[in-house]
Amino acid sequence: MKRDIEQTLKESIARLKMLSVEEINLDSRLDELGISSLDSISLVFDIEDKYGVEVPNEALKKLQTVRDIVEGVERLLATQKA
Amino acid sequence: MKGIAVTGLGCISALGGNVEENWAALSTGRSAIGHLQGFEETDLKVATAAQAKDFVPESHFQAAQLGLLDRHSQLALVAAREAVEDAGLSPEQLKPMAAVVGTGCGGKETDELTYQRLYRDGKPRVHPFTIPRGMPSAASSQVSMQLGIQGPCFTLASACASANHAIAQAVLMIRAGIVDAAIAGGADAPFTYGLLKSWEALRVLSPETCRPFSADRKGLVLGEGAGMVILESLEHAQARGAHIYAILSGIGMSADAAHITDPASEGAARAIQAALADARKDPGEIDYINAHGTGTLLNDPSETRAIHAVFGRDAERLLVSSTKSMHGHTLGAAGAIELIATVKALQEGVIPPTANFTAPGEGCDLNYVPNEPARVSCKSAMSNSFAFGGLNAVLVVDRFD
Numbered sequence: 001m002k003r004d005i006e007q008t009l010k011e012s013i014a015r016l017k018m019l020s021v022e023e024i025n026l027d028s029r030l031d032e033l034g035i036s037s038l039d040s041i042s043l044v045f046d047i048e049d050k051y052g053v054e055v056p057n058e059a060l061k062k063l064q065t066v067r068d069i070v071e072g073v074e075r076l077l078a079t080q081k082a
Numbered sequence: 083m084k085g086i087a088v089t090g091l092g093c094i095s096a097l098g099g100n101v102e103e104n105w106a107a108l109s110t111g112r113s114a115i116g117h118l119q120g121f122e123e124t125d126l127k128v129a130t131a132a133q134a135k136d137f138v139p140e141s142h143f144q145a146a147q148l149g150l151l152d153r154h155s156q157l158a159l160v161a162a163r164e165a166v167e168d169a170g171l172s173p174e175q176l177k178p179m180a181a182v183v184g185t186g187c188g189g190k191e192t193d194e195l196t197y198q199r200l201y202r203d204g205k206p207r208v209h210p211f212t213i214p215r216g217m218p219s220a221a222s223s224q225v226s227m228q229l230g231i232q233g234p235c236f237t238l239a240s241a242c243a244s245a246n247h248a249i250a251q252a253v254l255m256i257r258a259g260i261v262d263a264a265i266a267g268g269a270d271a272p273f274t275y276g277l278l279k280s281w282e283a284l285r286v287l288s289p290e291t292c293r294p295f296s297a298d299r300k301g302l303v304l305g306e307g308a309g310m311v312i313l314e315s316l317e318h319a320q321a322r323g324a325h326i327y328a329i330l331s332g333i334g335m336s337a338d339a340a341h342i343t344d345p346a347s348e349g350a351a352r353a354i355q356a357a358l359a360d361a362r363k364d365p366g367e368i369d370y371i372n373a374h375g376t377g378t379l380l381n382d383p384s385e386t387r388a389i390h391a392v393f394g395r396d397a398e399r400l401l402v403s404s405t406k407s408m409h410g411h412t413l414g415a416a417g418a419i420e421l422i423a424t425v426k427a428l429q430e431g432v433i434p435p436t437a438n439f440t441a442p443g444e445g446c447d448l449n450y451v452p453n454e455p456a457r458v459s460c461k462s463a464m465s466n467s468f469a470f471g472g473l474n475a476v477l478v479v480d481r482f483d
Contacts, residue, residue: 041210
Protein backbone atom coordinates (compact mmCIF):
# COMPACT_ATOMS: atom_id res chain seq x y z
CA MET A 1 0.00 0.00 0.00
CA LYS A 2 2.81 2.36 0.91
CA ARG A 3 4.43 1.94 -2.49
CA ASP A 4 1.10 2.52 -4.15
CA ILE A 5 0.51 5.79 -2.28
CA GLU A 6 4.06 6.85 -3.00
CA GLN A 7 3.65 6.18 -6.72
CA THR A 8 0.32 8.02 -6.92
CA LEU A 9 1.79 11.02 -5.17
CA LYS A 10 4.93 11.11 -7.28
CA GLU A 11 2.85 10.94 -10.45
CA SER A 12 0.63 13.80 -9.24
CA ILE A 13 3.66 15.94 -8.39
CA ALA A 14 5.30 15.14 -11.71
CA ARG A 15 2.13 16.16 -13.59
CA LEU A 16 1.64 19.33 -11.56
CA LYS A 17 5.23 20.57 -11.66
CA MET A 18 6.17 19.14 -15.06
CA LEU A 19 8.93 16.93 -13.64
CA SER A 20 9.77 13.31 -14.32
CA VAL A 21 8.81 10.81 -11.60
CA GLU A 22 12.49 9.86 -11.21
CA GLU A 23 13.32 13.38 -10.05
CA ILE A 24 11.10 12.95 -7.01
CA ASN A 25 12.04 10.82 -3.99
CA LEU A 26 10.61 10.29 -0.52
CA ASP A 27 12.90 12.85 1.07
CA SER A 28 12.31 15.55 -1.55
CA ARG A 29 11.22 18.72 0.20
CA LEU A 30 7.93 20.06 -1.11
CA ASP A 31 9.20 23.65 -1.22
CA GLU A 32 12.27 22.55 -3.19
CA LEU A 33 9.98 20.90 -5.73
CA GLY A 34 8.31 24.30 -6.14
CA ILE A 35 5.08 23.15 -4.54
CA SER A 36 2.98 26.10 -3.36
CA SER A 37 0.28 25.84 -0.74
CA LEU A 38 -2.36 25.63 -3.48
CA ASP A 39 -0.32 22.85 -5.13
CA SER A 40 -0.15 20.83 -1.92
CA ILE A 41 -3.91 21.15 -1.43
CA SER A 42 -4.34 19.86 -4.95
CA LEU A 43 -1.95 16.91 -4.34
CA VAL A 44 -3.76 15.99 -1.15
CA PHE A 45 -7.04 16.16 -3.06
CA ASP A 46 -5.77 13.58 -5.58
CA ILE A 47 -4.93 11.22 -2.71
CA GLU A 48 -8.12 11.86 -0.75
CA ASP A 49 -10.10 11.19 -3.89
CA LYS A 50 -8.29 7.94 -4.65
CA TYR A 51 -8.08 6.48 -1.13
CA GLY A 52 -11.20 7.93 0.43
CA VAL A 53 -9.39 9.52 3.35
CA GLU A 54 -9.84 13.00 4.79
CA VAL A 55 -6.62 14.91 5.51
CA PRO A 56 -7.32 17.42 8.28
CA ASN A 57 -6.30 21.08 7.82
CA GLU A 58 -3.84 21.00 10.75
CA ALA A 59 -1.99 18.05 9.22
CA LEU A 60 -1.71 19.88 5.91
CA LYS A 61 0.32 22.69 7.46
CA LYS A 62 2.95 20.28 8.81
CA LEU A 63 3.73 18.58 5.51
CA GLN A 64 7.30 19.26 4.45
CA THR A 65 8.47 16.25 2.44
CA VAL A 66 6.98 13.67 0.11
CA ARG A 67 7.47 11.14 2.94
CA ASP A 68 5.33 13.26 5.30
CA ILE A 69 2.38 12.92 2.93
CA VAL A 70 2.87 9.20 2.21
CA GLU A 71 3.22 8.24 5.87
CA GLY A 72 0.42 10.56 6.94
CA VAL A 73 -1.99 8.98 4.47
CA GLU A 74 -0.88 5.51 5.59
CA ARG A 75 -1.67 6.38 9.21
CA LEU A 76 -5.07 7.74 8.18
CA LEU A 77 -5.83 4.53 6.29
CA ALA A 78 -4.77 2.42 9.29
CA THR A 79 -7.06 4.37 11.64
CA GLN A 80 -9.85 4.03 9.13
CA LYS A 81 -9.50 0.23 9.07
CA ALA A 82 -9.23 -0.06 12.83
CA MET B 83 -7.79 64.08 -26.21
CA LYS B 84 -10.90 62.20 -27.29
CA GLY B 85 -9.90 59.58 -29.79
CA ILE B 86 -8.46 56.32 -28.54
CA ALA B 87 -6.20 54.34 -30.85
CA VAL B 88 -6.91 50.67 -31.54
CA THR B 89 -3.45 49.17 -31.94
CA GLY B 90 -3.83 45.44 -31.47
CA LEU B 91 -6.43 42.79 -32.28
CA GLY B 92 -6.85 39.23 -31.04
CA CYS B 93 -9.68 36.86 -31.76
CA ILE B 94 -10.77 33.24 -31.56
CA SER B 95 -14.17 31.90 -32.56
CA ALA B 96 -15.76 29.12 -34.57
CA LEU B 97 -14.42 30.96 -37.63
CA GLY B 98 -10.82 30.40 -36.62
CA GLY B 99 -8.09 30.73 -34.04
CA ASN B 100 -6.81 34.19 -34.92
CA VAL B 101 -7.84 37.49 -36.52
CA GLU B 102 -6.61 36.48 -39.96
CA GLU B 103 -8.69 33.29 -40.05
CA ASN B 104 -11.74 35.10 -38.67
CA TRP B 105 -11.46 37.87 -41.23
CA ALA B 106 -10.95 35.41 -44.09
CA ALA B 107 -14.37 33.92 -43.23
CA LEU B 108 -16.14 37.18 -42.36
CA SER B 109 -15.01 38.98 -45.50
CA THR B 110 -16.31 36.21 -47.73
CA GLY B 111 -19.53 35.48 -45.88
CA ARG B 112 -18.58 32.00 -44.70
CA SER B 113 -20.61 30.81 -41.72
CA ALA B 114 -19.12 28.44 -39.14
CA ILE B 115 -22.48 27.38 -37.73
CA GLY B 116 -22.82 23.59 -37.74
CA HIS B 117 -24.19 20.63 -35.83
CA LEU B 118 -23.67 20.80 -32.08
CA GLN B 119 -20.92 18.34 -31.22
CA GLY B 120 -19.99 16.66 -27.97
CA PHE B 121 -23.50 16.22 -26.56
CA GLU B 122 -24.66 13.26 -28.68
CA GLU B 123 -25.50 11.16 -25.62
CA THR B 124 -27.75 13.79 -24.05
CA ASP B 125 -31.40 14.75 -24.37
CA LEU B 126 -30.57 18.24 -25.64
CA LYS B 127 -32.82 19.63 -28.33
CA VAL B 128 -30.23 22.24 -29.31
CA ALA B 129 -29.09 21.15 -32.76
CA THR B 130 -26.76 23.86 -34.03
CA ALA B 131 -23.81 25.76 -32.63
CA ALA B 132 -20.76 27.79 -33.56
CA GLN B 133 -18.06 25.85 -31.75
CA ALA B 134 -14.33 26.51 -31.91
CA LYS B 135 -13.72 22.97 -33.14
CA ASP B 136 -10.12 23.52 -34.19
CA PHE B 137 -9.10 24.89 -30.79
CA VAL B 138 -6.81 22.39 -29.07
CA PRO B 139 -6.12 23.64 -25.53
CA GLU B 140 -3.01 21.46 -25.19
CA SER B 141 -1.30 23.23 -28.06
CA HIS B 142 -1.67 26.58 -26.27
CA PHE B 143 -1.16 25.62 -22.62
CA GLN B 144 0.89 23.21 -20.56
CA ALA B 145 -1.02 20.43 -18.81
CA ALA B 146 -0.28 21.90 -15.38
CA GLN B 147 -1.68 25.29 -16.48
CA LEU B 148 -4.88 23.78 -17.84
CA GLY B 149 -5.87 22.59 -14.38
CA LEU B 150 -6.43 26.21 -13.45
CA LEU B 151 -7.99 27.38 -16.70
CA ASP B 152 -11.70 27.19 -17.37
CA ARG B 153 -12.39 27.05 -21.10
CA HIS B 154 -13.50 30.69 -21.17
CA SER B 155 -10.19 31.71 -19.57
CA GLN B 156 -8.32 29.66 -22.17
CA LEU B 157 -10.13 31.48 -24.96
CA ALA B 158 -9.52 34.86 -23.30
CA LEU B 159 -5.79 34.13 -23.06
CA VAL B 160 -5.47 33.02 -26.68
CA ALA B 161 -7.10 36.26 -27.87
CA ALA B 162 -5.17 38.40 -25.37
CA ARG B 163 -1.80 36.95 -26.39
CA GLU B 164 -2.55 37.61 -30.06
CA ALA B 165 -3.64 41.21 -29.37
CA VAL B 166 -0.52 41.95 -27.32
CA GLU B 167 1.77 40.42 -29.92
CA ASP B 168 -0.04 42.27 -32.70
CA ALA B 169 0.40 45.58 -30.86
CA GLY B 170 4.08 44.84 -30.25
CA LEU B 171 3.91 45.68 -26.56
CA SER B 172 6.99 44.93 -24.45
CA PRO B 173 6.79 43.56 -20.89
CA GLU B 174 7.70 47.06 -19.63
CA GLN B 175 4.85 48.61 -21.63
CA LEU B 176 2.38 45.96 -20.46
CA LYS B 177 3.13 46.48 -16.79
CA PRO B 178 1.15 49.70 -16.11
CA MET B 179 -1.75 48.78 -18.41
CA ALA B 180 -5.36 47.99 -17.48
CA ALA B 181 -7.25 44.83 -18.42
CA VAL B 182 -11.03 44.64 -18.58
CA VAL B 183 -12.55 41.32 -19.61
CA GLY B 184 -16.24 40.93 -20.23
CA THR B 185 -18.05 37.65 -19.75
CA GLY B 186 -21.70 36.69 -19.76
CA CYS B 187 -21.33 33.20 -18.30
CA GLY B 188 -17.94 33.09 -16.54
CA GLY B 189 -16.60 29.74 -15.41
CA LYS B 190 -19.64 27.61 -16.16
CA GLU B 191 -17.59 24.62 -17.31
CA THR B 192 -15.89 24.48 -13.92
CA ASP B 193 -19.10 24.97 -11.97
CA GLU B 194 -20.91 22.26 -13.87
CA LEU B 195 -18.12 19.71 -13.45
CA THR B 196 -18.20 20.46 -9.74
CA TYR B 197 -21.95 20.06 -9.39
CA GLN B 198 -21.85 16.87 -11.47
CA ARG B 199 -19.39 15.35 -8.98
CA LEU B 200 -21.44 16.39 -5.98
CA TYR B 201 -25.03 15.93 -7.07
CA ARG B 202 -24.76 13.25 -9.73
CA ASP B 203 -21.74 11.20 -8.74
CA GLY B 204 -22.23 11.65 -5.00
CA LYS B 205 -18.54 12.39 -4.39
CA PRO B 206 -17.72 13.86 -0.98
CA ARG B 207 -15.25 16.50 -2.19
CA VAL B 208 -14.50 18.72 -5.15
CA HIS B 209 -11.23 19.82 -6.69
CA PRO B 210 -9.40 22.56 -4.76
CA PHE B 211 -9.02 24.63 -7.94
CA THR B 212 -12.80 24.96 -8.27
CA ILE B 213 -12.92 28.50 -6.89
CA PRO B 214 -9.88 30.04 -8.63
CA ARG B 215 -10.79 28.30 -11.89
CA GLY B 216 -14.48 29.06 -11.90
CA MET B 217 -14.80 32.49 -10.32
CA PRO B 218 -16.35 35.09 -12.65
CA SER B 219 -13.13 37.13 -12.57
CA ALA B 220 -10.86 34.15 -13.37
CA ALA B 221 -10.16 35.22 -16.96
CA SER B 222 -9.15 38.74 -15.88
CA SER B 223 -6.74 37.33 -13.31
CA GLN B 224 -5.21 34.93 -15.83
CA VAL B 225 -4.80 37.69 -18.44
CA SER B 226 -3.15 39.88 -15.82
CA MET B 227 -0.86 37.11 -14.53
CA GLN B 228 0.21 35.65 -17.85
CA LEU B 229 0.80 38.99 -19.57
CA GLY B 230 2.25 40.78 -16.56
CA ILE B 231 -0.39 43.52 -16.52
CA GLN B 232 -0.31 45.26 -13.15
CA GLY B 233 -2.74 48.18 -13.52
CA PRO B 234 -6.52 48.08 -12.91
CA CYS B 235 -7.81 44.61 -13.89
CA PHE B 236 -11.33 43.35 -13.49
CA THR B 237 -14.20 41.47 -15.06
CA LEU B 238 -17.31 43.15 -16.28
CA ALA B 239 -20.62 41.41 -16.75
CA SER B 240 -23.60 42.73 -18.67
CA ALA B 241 -24.67 39.53 -20.44
CA CYS B 242 -24.43 39.95 -24.22
CA ALA B 243 -23.13 43.52 -23.93
CA SER B 244 -20.26 42.59 -21.59
CA ALA B 245 -17.44 43.09 -24.11
CA ASN B 246 -18.74 46.45 -25.30
CA HIS B 247 -19.15 47.65 -21.72
CA ALA B 248 -15.61 46.34 -20.97
CA ILE B 249 -14.18 48.23 -23.95
CA ALA B 250 -16.11 51.36 -22.94
CA GLN B 251 -14.71 51.09 -19.42
CA ALA B 252 -11.17 50.84 -20.79
CA VAL B 253 -11.78 53.91 -22.97
CA LEU B 254 -13.00 55.84 -19.94
CA MET B 255 -9.93 54.87 -17.90
CA ILE B 256 -7.63 56.07 -20.68
CA ARG B 257 -9.58 59.30 -21.10
CA ALA B 258 -9.45 59.89 -17.35
CA GLY B 259 -5.67 59.52 -17.44
CA ILE B 260 -5.73 56.52 -15.10
CA VAL B 261 -3.81 54.47 -17.68
CA ASP B 262 -2.26 55.18 -21.09
CA ALA B 263 -3.18 51.81 -22.51
CA ALA B 264 -5.50 48.89 -21.85
CA ILE B 265 -6.47 45.49 -23.13
CA ALA B 266 -10.21 44.97 -23.24
CA GLY B 267 -12.69 42.54 -24.70
CA GLY B 268 -14.64 39.49 -23.70
CA ALA B 269 -14.72 35.71 -23.57
CA ASP B 270 -17.40 33.07 -23.20
CA ALA B 271 -17.58 29.29 -23.46
CA PRO B 272 -21.26 28.39 -23.21
CA PHE B 273 -21.14 24.77 -24.36
CA THR B 274 -21.93 22.95 -21.17
CA TYR B 275 -24.94 20.71 -20.65
CA GLY B 276 -26.66 22.73 -17.94
CA LEU B 277 -26.18 26.03 -19.70
CA LEU B 278 -27.46 24.63 -22.99
CA LYS B 279 -30.54 23.28 -21.19
CA SER B 280 -31.05 26.75 -19.73
CA TRP B 281 -30.84 28.44 -23.13
CA GLU B 282 -33.16 25.78 -24.51
CA ALA B 283 -35.70 26.61 -21.81
CA LEU B 284 -35.76 30.26 -22.93
CA ARG B 285 -36.92 29.13 -26.38
CA VAL B 286 -34.74 31.57 -28.27
CA LEU B 287 -32.40 29.06 -29.92
CA SER B 288 -32.72 28.38 -33.62
CA PRO B 289 -33.28 24.73 -34.54
CA GLU B 290 -31.27 25.41 -37.71
CA THR B 291 -28.86 28.18 -38.66
CA CYS B 292 -28.95 31.84 -37.66
CA ARG B 293 -30.66 34.18 -40.14
CA PRO B 294 -30.60 37.70 -38.74
CA PHE B 295 -33.26 40.07 -40.13
CA SER B 296 -34.74 37.34 -42.38
CA ALA B 297 -38.46 36.57 -42.51
CA ASP B 298 -37.87 32.91 -41.67
CA ARG B 299 -35.38 33.50 -38.84
CA LYS B 300 -35.90 31.08 -35.99
CA GLY B 301 -33.64 32.37 -33.26
CA LEU B 302 -30.06 32.73 -32.20
CA VAL B 303 -27.25 30.19 -32.44
CA LEU B 304 -24.81 30.11 -29.55
CA GLY B 305 -21.13 30.56 -30.26
CA GLU B 306 -17.97 30.40 -28.20
CA GLY B 307 -14.92 32.56 -28.44
CA ALA B 308 -13.03 35.59 -27.29
CA GLY B 309 -11.99 38.93 -28.68
CA MET B 310 -9.43 41.35 -27.26
CA VAL B 311 -8.29 44.76 -28.44
CA ILE B 312 -5.41 46.96 -27.35
CA LEU B 313 -6.52 50.54 -26.74
CA GLU B 314 -4.16 53.46 -26.18
CA SER B 315 -4.32 57.20 -26.01
CA LEU B 316 -3.37 58.50 -29.46
CA GLU B 317 -0.31 60.23 -27.98
CA HIS B 318 0.88 57.03 -26.34
CA ALA B 319 0.39 55.01 -29.52
CA GLN B 320 2.15 57.56 -31.70
CA ALA B 321 4.99 58.08 -29.23
CA ARG B 322 5.86 54.39 -29.36
CA GLY B 323 5.34 54.21 -33.11
CA ALA B 324 2.49 51.71 -32.89
CA HIS B 325 0.51 50.60 -35.91
CA ILE B 326 -2.93 52.20 -35.55
CA TYR B 327 -5.85 50.24 -36.97
CA ALA B 328 -8.59 52.70 -36.14
CA ILE B 329 -9.74 55.37 -33.71
CA LEU B 330 -12.36 54.46 -31.16
CA SER B 331 -14.15 57.79 -31.15
CA GLY B 332 -17.34 57.17 -29.22
CA ILE B 333 -19.01 55.03 -26.60
CA GLY B 334 -22.67 55.07 -25.65
CA MET B 335 -24.41 53.19 -22.88
CA SER B 336 -28.01 52.96 -21.73
CA ALA B 337 -30.48 50.69 -20.01
CA ASP B 338 -34.03 49.90 -21.14
CA ALA B 339 -35.34 49.71 -17.58
CA ALA B 340 -38.16 47.68 -19.04
CA HIS B 341 -38.15 43.89 -19.47
CA ILE B 342 -35.69 41.16 -18.49
CA THR B 343 -35.61 39.56 -21.94
CA ASP B 344 -37.67 41.66 -24.39
CA PRO B 345 -35.63 44.48 -25.93
CA ALA B 346 -36.98 48.05 -25.99
CA SER B 347 -35.99 49.94 -29.12
CA GLU B 348 -36.04 53.24 -27.20
CA GLY B 349 -33.25 51.97 -24.93
CA ALA B 350 -31.17 50.81 -27.89
CA ALA B 351 -31.77 54.16 -29.61
CA ARG B 352 -30.56 56.04 -26.54
CA ALA B 353 -27.28 54.07 -26.54
CA ILE B 354 -26.78 54.72 -30.27
CA GLN B 355 -27.56 58.40 -29.75
CA ALA B 356 -25.16 58.59 -26.81
CA ALA B 357 -22.37 56.96 -28.83
CA LEU B 358 -22.85 59.45 -31.68
CA ALA B 359 -22.87 62.37 -29.25
CA ASP B 360 -19.75 61.07 -27.54
CA ALA B 361 -18.01 60.74 -30.93
CA ARG B 362 -19.33 64.21 -31.87
CA LYS B 363 -20.80 62.85 -35.04
CA ASP B 364 -23.99 63.38 -36.99
CA PRO B 365 -25.88 60.25 -38.03
CA GLY B 366 -24.90 61.08 -41.62
CA GLU B 367 -21.25 60.37 -40.83
CA ILE B 368 -21.77 56.66 -40.04
CA ASP B 369 -21.39 54.36 -43.05
CA TYR B 370 -21.71 50.89 -41.52
CA ILE B 371 -23.32 49.33 -38.46
CA ASN B 372 -22.26 45.94 -37.18
CA ALA B 373 -25.66 45.12 -35.69
CA HIS B 374 -26.44 43.21 -32.53
CA GLY B 375 -28.59 41.17 -34.97
CA THR B 376 -29.16 38.01 -32.95
CA GLY B 377 -31.67 36.43 -35.30
CA THR B 378 -34.34 36.27 -32.61
CA LEU B 379 -37.89 37.28 -33.43
CA LEU B 380 -37.78 40.22 -31.04
CA ASN B 381 -34.30 41.71 -31.45
CA ASP B 382 -34.10 42.27 -35.18
CA PRO B 383 -37.17 44.50 -35.76
CA SER B 384 -36.53 46.27 -32.46
CA GLU B 385 -32.93 47.08 -33.46
CA THR B 386 -34.14 48.18 -36.90
CA ARG B 387 -36.64 50.55 -35.24
CA ALA B 388 -33.88 51.96 -33.04
CA ILE B 389 -31.67 52.62 -36.08
CA HIS B 390 -34.55 54.34 -37.89
CA ALA B 391 -35.31 56.44 -34.83
CA VAL B 392 -31.76 57.79 -34.62
CA PHE B 393 -30.68 57.88 -38.25
CA GLY B 394 -33.93 59.10 -39.84
CA ARG B 395 -33.44 59.49 -43.60
CA ASP B 396 -29.80 58.45 -43.29
CA ALA B 397 -30.94 54.94 -42.41
CA GLU B 398 -31.65 54.32 -46.10
CA ARG B 399 -28.01 54.49 -47.18
CA LEU B 400 -26.59 52.72 -44.14
CA LEU B 401 -25.01 49.30 -44.48
CA VAL B 402 -26.10 47.11 -41.57
CA SER B 403 -24.92 43.54 -41.12
CA SER B 404 -24.94 40.90 -38.41
CA THR B 405 -21.80 38.79 -38.30
CA LYS B 406 -23.53 36.56 -35.71
CA SER B 407 -24.82 34.80 -38.82
CA MET B 408 -21.25 33.46 -39.13
CA HIS B 409 -19.65 33.24 -35.65
CA GLY B 410 -22.88 32.74 -33.74
CA HIS B 411 -23.85 34.66 -30.63
CA THR B 412 -20.71 34.60 -28.52
CA LEU B 413 -22.50 36.35 -25.62
CA GLY B 414 -19.95 38.17 -23.47
CA ALA B 415 -17.37 38.00 -26.26
CA ALA B 416 -19.72 39.26 -28.97
CA GLY B 417 -18.95 42.98 -28.75
CA ALA B 418 -15.20 42.41 -28.99
CA ILE B 419 -15.32 39.95 -31.88
CA GLU B 420 -17.72 42.27 -33.69
CA LEU B 421 -15.59 45.37 -33.00
CA ILE B 422 -12.67 43.54 -34.58
CA ALA B 423 -14.87 42.70 -37.59
CA THR B 424 -15.84 46.38 -37.79
CA VAL B 425 -12.25 47.64 -37.53
CA LYS B 426 -11.16 45.19 -40.23
CA ALA B 427 -14.09 46.29 -42.42
CA LEU B 428 -12.91 49.91 -42.19
CA GLN B 429 -9.32 48.94 -42.82
CA GLU B 430 -9.99 46.63 -45.76
CA GLY B 431 -12.92 48.45 -47.35
CA VAL B 432 -14.98 45.26 -47.23
CA ILE B 433 -18.25 45.02 -45.32
CA PRO B 434 -18.93 41.50 -44.01
CA PRO B 435 -22.39 40.37 -45.05
CA THR B 436 -25.32 39.01 -43.10
CA ALA B 437 -24.99 35.35 -44.06
CA ASN B 438 -27.90 32.88 -44.39
CA PHE B 439 -30.19 35.73 -45.43
CA THR B 440 -33.35 34.73 -47.28
CA ALA B 441 -35.98 37.51 -47.45
CA PRO B 442 -36.41 40.54 -45.20
CA GLY B 443 -38.49 39.96 -42.09
CA GLU B 444 -41.43 42.10 -41.08
CA GLY B 445 -40.15 45.40 -39.73
CA CYS B 446 -36.69 44.68 -41.13
CA ASP B 447 -36.25 47.14 -43.99
CA LEU B 448 -32.61 48.24 -43.93
CA ASN B 449 -29.75 47.24 -46.23
CA TYR B 450 -28.48 44.19 -44.35
CA VAL B 451 -25.72 43.39 -46.90
CA PRO B 452 -27.36 40.02 -47.63
CA ASN B 453 -25.01 37.08 -48.19
CA GLU B 454 -22.41 38.88 -50.31
CA PRO B 455 -19.77 41.20 -48.87
CA ALA B 456 -19.89 44.82 -50.03
CA ARG B 457 -16.74 46.52 -51.29
CA VAL B 458 -17.19 49.96 -49.85
CA SER B 459 -14.70 52.39 -48.47
CA CYS B 460 -16.09 53.55 -45.11
CA LYS B 461 -14.85 56.27 -42.80
CA SER B 462 -16.86 55.56 -39.66
CA ALA B 463 -18.76 52.61 -38.30
CA MET B 464 -20.73 51.56 -35.27
CA SER B 465 -20.97 48.28 -33.35
CA ASN B 466 -24.09 47.52 -31.31
CA SER B 467 -24.59 45.25 -28.30
CA PHE B 468 -27.98 45.03 -26.61
CA ALA B 469 -28.10 42.54 -23.77
CA PHE B 470 -30.83 40.61 -22.05
CA GLY B 471 -32.01 42.71 -19.14
CA GLY B 472 -31.90 45.81 -21.33
CA LEU B 473 -28.22 46.70 -20.89
CA ASN B 474 -26.96 48.43 -24.01
CA ALA B 475 -23.49 49.50 -25.15
CA VAL B 476 -22.53 50.93 -28.53
CA LEU B 477 -19.07 51.76 -29.93
CA VAL B 478 -18.11 54.12 -32.77
CA VAL B 479 -14.85 53.63 -34.68
CA ASP B 480 -13.20 55.73 -37.40
CA ARG B 481 -10.76 54.62 -40.03
CA PHE B 482 -7.28 55.95 -39.31
CA ASP B 483 -5.61 57.50 -42.32
